[in-house]
Amino acid sequence: MESTETLFDFIQQQAGKLLEQTLTHTGLTFISVLLAVAIGVPAGILISRKKRLAAPVLGFAGVMQTIPSIALLGFMIPLLGIGPKPAIVALFLYALLPIVRNTYTGIRGVDPNVTEAATGMGMSRRQMLLKVQLPLAMPVILAGIRTATVINVGVATLAAYIAAGGLGEFIFGGIALNNTNMMLAGAIPAALLALLFDWLLSLLQHINIRKARKTLYALPVAFLLLSSFYLLPNTYSGKMLAGFTPEFMGRKDGDLGLKSVYGLHIRTLVISDMIMYKAAYEKKLDVISGSSTDGRVKAFDLVVLEDDKHIFPPYYAAPIVREETLQKYPELEPALNLLVGTINDSIMTELNYRVDYLKQNPEKVAKDFLVAKQLWKPAGKGDKGSIRIGSKIFGDGYILAAMYKMLIEGHTGLTAVTKTGLGGTKIVFDALVNDQIDMYPEYTGTGLLVLLQAPQQVTDSIISDSRKVYDYVSAAFAKQYHIKWLQPIGFNNTYALMMRRTAAQELHIKTISDFTKYVNQQ
Amino acid sequence: MIKLEHVSKFFGPEKKAVDDISFEVKEGETLVLLGTSGCGKTTTLRMINRLLEADSGQIFINGQEIQGLPGEILRRNIGYVLQNTGLFPHYTVSDNIGLVPSLLQWDKERIHNRVITLMDKLHLPAAYATAYPQQLSGGQQQRVGLARALAADPPVLLMDEPFGALDPLTRISVRKEFKSLDEISHRTIILVTHDVEEAFELGHRICLMNEGRIQQLGTPAELIFHPVNDFVRSFLDPQRLQLELKSLRIKDLWQWLPPATKAADGQLTAASTCWNALEAITHEPVTVVYEQEQKMIDGNGLMEAIAAYKN
Numbered sequence: 070m071e072s073t074e075t076l077f078d079f080i081q082q083q084a085g086k087l088l089e090q091t092l093t094h095t096g097l098t099f100i101s102v103l104l105a106v107a108i109g110v111p112a113g114i115l116i117s118r119k120k121r122l123a124a125p126v127l128g129f130a131g132v133m134q135t136i137p138s139i140a141l142l143g144f145m146i147p148l149l150g151i152g153p154k155p156a157i158v159a160l161f162l163y164a165l166l167p168i169v170r171n172t173y174t175g176i177r178g179v180d181p182n183v184t185e186a187a188t189g190m191g192m193s194r195r196q197m198l199l200k201v202q203l204p205l206a207m208p209v210i211l212a213g214i215r216t217a218t219v220i221n222v223g224v225a226t227l228a229a230y231i232a233a234g235g236l237g238e239f240i241f242g243g244i245a246l247n248n249t250n251m252m253l254a255g256a257i258p259a260a261l262l263a264l265l266f267d268w269l270l271s272l273l274q275h276i277n278i279r280k281a282r283k284t285l286y287a288l289p290v291a292f293l294l295l296s297s298f299y300l301l302p303n304t305y306s307g308k309m310l311a312g313f314t315p316e317f318m319g320r321k322d323g324d325l326g327l328k329s330v331y332g333l334h335i336r337t338l339v340i341s342d343m344i345m346y347k348a349a350y351e352k353k354l355d356v357i358s359g360s361s362t363d364g365r366v367k368a369f370d371l372v373v374l375e376d377d378k379h380i381f382p383p384y385y386a387a388p389i390v391r392e393e394t395l396q397k398y399p400e401l402e403p404a405l406n407l408l409v410g411t412i413n414d415s416i417m418t419e420l421n422y423r424v425d426y427l428k429q430n431p432e433k434v435a436k437d438f439l440v441a442k443q444l445w446k447p448a449g450k451g452d453k454g455s456i457r458i459g460s461k462i463f464g465d466g467y468i469l470a471a472m473y474k475m476l477i478e479g480h481t482g483l484t485a486v487t488k489t490g491l492g493g494t495k496i497v498f499d500a501l502v503n504d505q506i507d508m509y510p511e512y513t514g515t516g517l518l519v520l521l522q523a524p525q526q527v528t529d530s531i532i533s534d535s536r537k538v539y540d541y542v543s544a545a546f547a548k549q550y551h552i553k554w555l556q557p558i559g560f561n562n563t564y565a566l567m568m569r570r571t572a573a574q575e576l577h578i579k580t581i582s583d584f585t586k587y588v589n590q591q
Numbered sequence: 592m593i594k595l596e597h598v599s600k601f602f603g604p605e606k607k608a609v610d611d612i613s614f615e616v617k618e619g620e621t622l623v624l625l626g627t628s629g630c631g632k633t634t635t636l637r638m639i640n641r642l643l644e645a646d647s648g649q650i651f652i653n654g655q656e657i658q659g660l661p662g663e664i665l666r667r668n669i670g671y672v673l674q675n676t677g678l679f680p681h682y683t684v685s686d687n688i689g690l691v692p693s694l695l696q697w698d699k700e701r702i703h704n705r706v707i708t709l710m711d712k713l714h715l716p717a718a719y720a721t722a723y724p725q726q727l728s729g730g731q732q733q734r735v736g737l738a739r740a741l742a743a744d745p746p747v748l749l750m751d752e753p754f755g756a757l758d759p760l761t762r763i764s765v766r767k768e769f770k771s772l773d774e775i776s777h778r779t780i781i782l783v784t785h786d787v788e789e790a791f792e793l794g795h796r797i798c799l800m801n802e803g804r805i806q807q808l809g810t811p812a813e814l815i816f817h818p819v820n821d822f823v824r825s826f827l828d829p830q831r832l833q834l835e836l837k838s839l840r841i842k843d844l845w846q847w848l849p850p851a852t853k854a855a856d857g858q859l860t861a862a863s864t865c866w867n868a869l870e871a872i873t874h875e876p877v878t879v880v881y882e883q884e885q886k887m888i889d890g891n892g893l894m895e896a897i898a899a900y901k902n
């Protein structure tokens with residue numbers, strides 16, 4: 070247990086990556102704002118002339134703005150796949166409203182006496198636009214561009230979810246890995262970028278436009294330059310493309326292990342696990358970092374590559390519970406233990422498949438399962454107390470939380486409330502430590518590597534033995550946090566590299582070593 | 592020079608802003624469109640440079656139907672002064688003045704010279720060339736507006752309440768200055784105002800309008816001494832005495848004036864108005880020479896002559 074690495078150390082070690090992410094982030098922001106200016110300003114001009122169009126156009130842009138960013142990114146995937154294209158389009162749609170609206174307001178706000186004079190002196194519409202309306206509306210238009218830029222610096226962090234890169238990789242990686250330094254290394258530069266661009270554009274907005282026409286001409290050039298940052302990185306090449314989650318990217322038992330133990334160097338996109346499986350199925354990605362019991366493995370016909378050098382530690386699921394709660398309600402532990410031995414890997418995959426892919430309700434899936442195992446009983450009076458069950462937003466969490474609720478209510482006099490969707494490991498674990506929940510299902514490997522951040526020698530010595538890992542985390546959690554690991558349920562939701570079944574068969578790839586050999590000989 | 596034939600303009604089916612108006616303005620003449628606000632003066636003016644299209648009737652400039660000309664070309668050849676100046680806030684004074692010449696693609700040198708000349712003639716200090724309109728006083732802004740209208744030397748000048756935004760004192764002095772400008776003396780001008788005194792001072796002829804129709808069109812003297820209807824009479828009544836004095840010239844009263852007893856001193860001419868004469872004779876009588884005859888003007892003689900003229 071040592072975590073004395075400072076933010077500064079982290080930034081120093083990851084300077085190259087941080088620079089790349091910052092450039093990508095800047096590029097994403099400015100490409101999309103540039104596009105929004107290219108479309109939004111003419112659109113604003115158009116609706117300032119054709120008043121009938123104003124309401125529908127502003128309405129459309131307004132609606133775009135109200136769609137939650139992550140949802141908008143999600144909508145883009147079926148249309149445009151993953152990577153920069155959908156990210157840029159989504160960011161573009163976000164930037165549109167402030168730019169269209171401000172162009173429209175700016176032009177409508179020009180003194181009618183002045184436009185009347187311009188026409189009266191014999192200016193054509195074009196001359197009036199270029200010499201009178203746009204210059205006079207410019208401060209307002211620039212304010213719109215400024216707003217759009219700042220919005221987009223923020224939204225662009227989400228681009229990391231769909232493999233478009235940017236500072237979101239560190240931010241979400243940091244959240245997933247409980248690594249504050251990593252999170253800050255993404256969040257601080259993102260905030261600084263927003264402040265910097267806001268400040269630069271505010272300077273521009275307040276300079277005297279009459280005297281600084283040249284600066285205005287320089288603006289598109291600067292935007293183009295900043296946009297081009299996006300094209301700089303991406304040095305790897307090769308036919309195979311990997312998509313790894315931000316979490317996987319930063320883990321010893323993830324990308325780092327693949328590099329050091331297997332020697333796998335592959336062009337990699339960082340991507341949200343929500344869309345990763347589908348992207349693999351649609352041949353947008355060739356190999357992904359899945360979790361072995363995920364329902365989508367079945368749904369999308371993927372195969373898990375065998376971890377022949379044992380870099381992925383065991384991830385046996387077990388409920389972890391506050392000791393205080395166990396002492397207060399001694400009947401709790403036996404109820405929770407009813408699940409032990411009932412779920413293996415393939416059953417868990419099947420359950421996940423029904424929830425994730427067939428969209429069945431997790432409560433229904435949980436109940437069906439308990440009924441089939443004859444573990445289900447109707448809820449008792451529940452007047453003895455209440456247990457708060459947490460879960461992470463992904464994978465098995467929802468189903469297990471639902472099962473535990475039913476077991477508790479059926480087999481004890483307690484009630485249970487579930488607080489599902491608590492985000493990544495860090496968030497849900499903090500909730501447990503801070504007594505906001507009483508228990509949640511966790512994996513032994515996560516406990517060892519993420520929560521305890523065990524020293525390298527310890528990890529190396531126990532990692533290949535699931536029993537030793539369980540014993541180590543049990544002891545450490547009891548000592549450090551007064552949290553008890555109950556018996557493992559039975560399935561191992563470990564990290565796994567997976568690829569399309571057809572591709573694996575075609576290339577005769579069964580293990581990660583096979584895959585590495587194939588990639589490296591390209 | 593400018594001819595309107597049965598021109599009408601409707602805003603909506605009910606609202607007749609301008610109703611069957613016809614008049615002609617001769618070259619070098621100043622016609623004033625006079626009337627209360629809302630009577631259709633601005634609408635009439637804006638149809639002449641086609642900022643508005645007439646719904647019916649025809650408008651000719653120099654014998655040519657303006658419908659046949661592209662609006663922009665037409666407008667570049669007509670000077671236009673707006674009531675609220677409409678100066679470009681983002682242009683310097685000299686850029687504002689040089690606007691139409693630059694639209695006509697004069698070369699820089701020529702534009703510059705023209706701007707300098709006009710600023711000088713309109714008593715705008717040369718230092719203001721690089722200032723912006725907001726930095727100028729109302730009177731100066733109005734002069735810049737006038738200079739802008741005159742810059743390309745258009746034969747026709749349309750002016751919409753050009754002195755309307757000025758305070759009364761500034762208005763009188765700017766008006767005086769305006770009358771004595773050589774830049775405007777040879778131009779054909781249509782000037783819109785609701786100020787009767789201004790109309791009588793500046794107009795060769797006055798077109799008095801009400802509710803979109805012409806009530807009377809004639810010289811100031813015709814309007815004040817021979818009103819064609821009650822509207823015209825009552826419109827002018829409040830300032831009748833002053834208007835009479837301003838519209839009557841010495842030569843109009845010549846036959847009723849007594850002969851002079853002393854030599855002419857050249858203070859007044861036969862073309863001077865009675866208003867000017869009254870100002871000149873406050874201390875002692877003045878002698879005027881007209882067609883080799885000398886007549887004396889003093890207070891009593893002038894009043895008697897006016898009374899005789901009116902009968």
Ligand SMILES: Nc1ncnc2c1ncn2[C@@H]1O[C@H](COP(=O)(O)OP(=O)(O)O)[C@@H](O)[C@H]1O
Binds near residue numbers: 602606629634
């Ligand atoms: N664009 C317009 N739409 C509707 N009515 C108008 C418009 N412009 C002027 N009017 C109406 O036409 C009449 C004449 O207006 P205008 O020519 O501006 O009057 P004036 O200049 O004599 O004060 C007024 O009653 C005015 O309300």
Ligand SMILES: [Mg+2]
Binds near residue numbers: 629632633
């Ligand atoms: Mg008017």
